Amino acid sequence: MPxxxxxxxxxxxxxxxxxxxxxxxxxxxxxxxxxxxxxxxGKYLSFGFVAIGLVLxxxxxxxxxxxxxxxxxxxxxxxxxxLKLEASDPESTSIQSTPGIPDFMDWxxxxxxxxxxxxxxxLPFTILAIFVVPAxxxxxxxxxxxxxxxxxxxxxxxxxxxxLIMSLGIDGNQGYTGGRNGITDLRTLLGWDIRTEDAQYTLxxxxxxxxxxxxxxxxxxxxxxxxxxxxxxxxxxxxxxFSGYDVAIVRTSVFAFAAVLSGIGGAMFxxxxxxxxxxxxxxxPSIEMVIFTAVGGRLSVMGAIIGCLIVNWGKTAxxxxxxxxxxxxxxxxxxxxxxFFPNGIAGLAEKFPRIRSLIPASxxxxxxxxxxxxxxxxxxxxx
Amino acid sequence: xxxxxxxxxxxxxxxxxxxxxxxxxxxDDTVTVGQLHSATGTMAISETGSIQAEQLAIDQINAMGGVxxxxxxxxxxxxxxxxxxxxxxxKKLLVSDKVGTVFGCWTSASRKAVLPVFEKENGMLYYPTFxxxxxxxxxxxxxxxxxxxxxxxxxDWIAEEKDAKTFYLIGSDYIWPRTSNKIARKHIENVLGxxxxxxxxxxxxxxxxxxxxxxxxxxxxxVIYAIVVGGSNVSFYKQLKAAGITSEKQTLLTIxxxxxxVLGIGGENLVGFYSAMKYFQSLDNENNKAFVAAFKEKYGExxxxxxxxxxxxxxxxxxxxxxxxxxxxxxDKIAEVSPDIELxxxxxxxxxxxxxxxxxxxxxxGQWGEDGQAEVLxxxxxxxxxxxxxxxx
Numbered sequence: 087m088p089x090x091x092x093x094x095x096x097x098x099x100x101x102x103x104x105x106x107x108x109x110x111x112x113x114x115x116x117x118x119x120x121x122x123x124x125x126x127x128g129k130y131l132s133f134g135f136v137a138i139g140l141v142l143x144x145x146x147x148x149x150x151x152x153x154x155x156x157x158x159x160x161x162x163x164x165x166x167x168x169l170k171l172e173a174s175d176p177e178s179t180s181i182q183s184t185p186g187i188p189d190f191m192d193w194x195x196x197x198x199x200x201x202x203x204x205x206x207x208x209l210p211f212t213i214l215a216i217f218v219v220p221a222x223x224x225x226x227x228x229x230x231x232x233x234x235x236x237x238x239x240x241x242x243x244x245x246x247x248x249x250l251i252m253s254l255g256i257d258g259n260q261g262y263t264g265g266r267n268g269i270t271d272l273r274t275l276l277g278w279d280i281r282t283e284d285a286q287y288t289l290x291x292x293x294x295x296x297x298x299x300x301x302x303x304x305x306x307x308x309x310x311x312x313x314x315x316x317x318x319x320x321x322x323x324x325x326x327x328f329s330g331y332d333v334a335i336v337r338t339s340v341f342a343f344a345a346v347l348s349g350i351g352g353a354m355f356x357x358x359x360x361x362x363x364x365x366x367x368x369x370x371p372s373i374e375m376v377i378f379t380a381v382g383g384r385l386s387v388m389g390a391i392i393g394c395l396i397v398n399w400g401k402t403a404x405x406x407x408x409x410x411x412x413x414x415x416x417x418x419x420x421x422x423x424x425x426f427f428p429n430g431i432a433g434l435a436e437k438f439p440r441i442r443s444l445i446p447a448s449x450x451x452x453x454x455x456x457x458x459x460x461x462x463x464x465x466x467x468x469x
Numbered sequence: 470x471x472x473x474x475x476x477x478x479x480x481x482x483x484x485x486x487x488x489x490x491x492x493x494x495x496x497d498d499t500v501t502v503g504q505l506h507s508a509t510g511t512m513a514i515s516e517t518g519s520i521q522a523e524q525l526a527i528d529q530i531n532a533m534g535g536v537x538x539x540x541x542x543x544x545x546x547x548x549x550x551x552x553x554x555x556x557x558x559x560k561k562l563l564v565s566d567k568v569g570t571v572f573g574c575w576t577s578a579s580r581k582a583v584l585p586v587f588e589k590e591n592g593m594l595y596y597p598t599f600x601x602x603x604x605x606x607x608x609x610x611x612x613x614x615x616x617x618x619x620x621x622x623x624x625d626w627i628a629e630e631k632d633a634k635t636f637y638l639i640g641s642d643y644i645w646p647r648t649s650n651k652i653a654r655k656h657i658e659n660v661l662g663x664x665x666x667x668x669x670x671x672x673x674x675x676x677x678x679x680x681x682x683x684x685x686x687x688x689x690x691x692v693i694y695a696i697v698v699g700g701s702n703v704s705f706y707k708q709l710k711a712a713g714i715t716s717e718k719q720t721l722l723t724i725x726x727x728x729x730x731v732l733g734i735g736g737e738n739l740v741g742f743y744s745a746m747k748y749f750q751s752l753d754n755e756n757n758k759a760f761v762a763a764f765k766e767k768y769g770e771x772x773x774x775x776x777x778x779x780x781x782x783x784x785x786x787x788x789x790x791x792x793x794x795x796x797x798x799x800x801d802k803i804a805e806v807s808p809d810i811e812l813x814x815x816x817x818x819x820x821x822x823x824x825x826x827x828x829x830x831x832x833x834x835g836q837w838g839e840d841g842q843a844e845v846l847x848x849x850x851x852x853x854x855x856x857x858x859x860x861x862x
Contacts, residue, residue, distance in 0.1 A: 120564075120565070122560060122561065122564040122565055123565075125560075126557065129553075129557070181857065189603075190644070193601075193603055193644060193647075193648060194644075194647065195651070254672060257642065257643070257672060257673065258642055258672060260642070260643065260644060260647070265642075265643055265644060266578050266643045266644070266673070267552075267577060267578040267581045267582075267643075267644060268552060268578065268581070268582070270581045270582060270584070270585065271581070271584065271585045272585075273585075281585070281589050359553055359556065359557075360556070360585060361552075361553075361556065361581075361582060361585070363552045363553065363578065363582065365551050365552050365553070365578075366553055402557070405546070405547050405549065405554075405558075406546065406558075406561065409508050409545045409546055409547035410508055410509075410547070412509075412547065413509050413549075
């Protein structure tokens with residue numbers, strides 16, 4: 087293999103796994119599913135961005151964040167604000183006391199667009215904001231925490247508090263945010279109706295392509311020196327510090343990078359689902375994001391994406407088949423995964439070597455490494 | 470023999486291709502409908518009554534021979550108190566299952582989440598909860614009251630009965646209480662010539678009302694007008710009672726407490742306070758007696774029936790009436806014929822669908838007793854639904 091590809095894929099099996107995944111989502115799913123189901127898969131995959139971020143942040147760098155929903159929400163709300171403004175032209179809102187502003191503002195007696203909504207009339211600004219807003223927020227929080235060496239459980243608790251603050255803040259400022267109802271009834275993107283079947287196909291493929299590129303970027307990071315520094319920070323923080331690395335800046339950067347990925351996921355979610363609401367960004371969904379990363383395997387990029395697909399598909403399928411009992415089934419599944427496959431689905435490859443070739447194998451390598459190293463007590467499992 | 474069979478077929482109902490021109494899930498002897506509520510999550514406790522009432526109505530309709538000779542089959546979906554899930558399930562019911570209609574939703578947030586789906590896929594939703602108004606859709610029949618129906622007559626009654634001049638408005642912080650209090654304030658100030666001495670909102674789930682109670686004691690309003698919902702309700706009324714604010718000294722009118730909420734709050738904490746609703750379980754009429762008896766027979770003697778539960782019960786009956794009037798299951802035809810459909814058998818008495826897809830209905834004032842049931846003290850005339858009230862915006 088050429089050198090560049092070698093950086094992306096450690097083994098042939100890994101490359102085959104990646105290609106198999108592409109074939110699955112780009113060819114098999116679109117051919118086998120009606121557009122309604124495909125749209126749902128697109129929705130699940132928008133959480134895949136968060137999962138990839140968590141693989142880098144939690145699996146590789148050992149920083150558990152229970153607040154990734156915040157960044158998912160920031161990206162999602164940026165996108166939703168743009169779409170809502172486009173849907174609120176004076177003509178279609180003529181029934182309101184103040185036509186031309188989003189409907190929920192009118193219901194809350196606002197008579198003019200708040201200043202911070204103004205720039206979201208521009209699509210380039212919105213796209214920029216989807217990247218920059220989560221990055222800046224994560225950088226400030228991360229820097230404040232990691233510089234003071236706040237880590238582990240304490241960091242997880244703080245991120246959880248962040249998720250609560252964010253959802254309460256949105257709830258409590260409904261004139262500006264849509265409150266509990268969220269920002270609903272999004273219709274067009276630059277005049278292009280995002281609710282049609284054609285648009286949903288297009289958005290699905292856009293989501294898949296972006297996700298695949300993100301996965302490659304993450305694999306690249308993992309397999310370069312930076313990736314090894316991340317693991318070193320996780321396993322032997324002090325030695326890394328003594329070697330002259332600034333641990334705080336490494337952690338802050340990867341936290342900000344994971345936040346950007348979550349933000350992109352949020353934006354893709356809004357485009358495909360057609361609305362944004364605080365119920366997707368609070369504590370429970372943030373923990374769910376960690377769960378599907380764990381189910382897939384928090385060390386493996388492809389494992390996390392697959393975990394994301396399986397958990398979300400399970401949610402849909404179980405709740406359709408057993409509307410009264412599905413939560414118990416989901417809970418049972420999570421407990422069994424944690425009990426029997428602590429390294430997630432990707433970790434299965436280790437247990438059953440025959441299916442190893444089916445599953446991207448960076449993890450198997452990794453786990454093997456961990457297993458042999460266990461005797462020399464290097465493994466701290468994230469938290 | 471063949472002729473007898475085809476005669477029987479004719480008696481059972483008109484041929485499917487005539488009554489279903491848009492590919493809905495209608496066969497020669499069944500029609501499939503959807504039911505979309507939260508069976509799990511924080512809203513499950515509120516939505517269970519609606520699920521049960523809709524099921525009861527569907528069973529009764531099936532026992533009477535169904536709709537256009539077709540038995541109703543139900544696909545139940547769980548919205549899980551999560552708005553994106555509601556949207557996903559709504560789409561599934563309309564696109565994959567092709568259901569004839571959907572009975573469902575409870576919170577405004579869930580309705581706002583599914584509304585674009587119903588409009589885009591051209592489905593029909595029967596929505597049971599009293600709500601803030603400011604909405605009207607061809608694809609929704611609102612079987613609960615919109616805000617003005619619930620608020621104005623109630624304020625008129627209390628102003629006259631108690632000679633009330635000063636009001637303290639309290640609400641949970643989201644769209645329904647805020648919109649409702651906006652209407653209440655305009656009515657108090659512009660029509661009743663009274664005064665609003667305080668208006669406060671608390672986050673959903675808020676449980677500490679100490680500072681509010683102090684303010685109430687200071688301002689001594691003639692009426693506390695409360696729109697507190699969910700778990701906050703329990704703390705709110707218990708703390709009022711603990712602070713000595715009881716019905717002996719203080720008039721309190723709420724539009725957010727039905728028999729279902731009283732189960733959680735406890736009748737003893739509410740004794741003597743008033744609720745403004747279109748329906749109370751204790752309503753004394755033949756329709757309601759039959760309804761309460763059937764409900765208890767199916768779900769147990771301890772089952773209670775609140776305003777929304779009764780409104781949910783109307784959904785399947787109104788849909789049946791519309792289908793039979795249209796002679797078709799087609800959504801467009803149902804929407805077209807729905808205005809002016811009447812139900813004389815409704816437990817709340819008589820209702821009629823307005824061209825704006827809301828119901829003409831009466832407002833009642835109930836006074837709560839220790840046993841968790843209300844004594845109905847007042848009944849208005851039929852009130853026209855007005856989801857976009859002029860002068861109240």
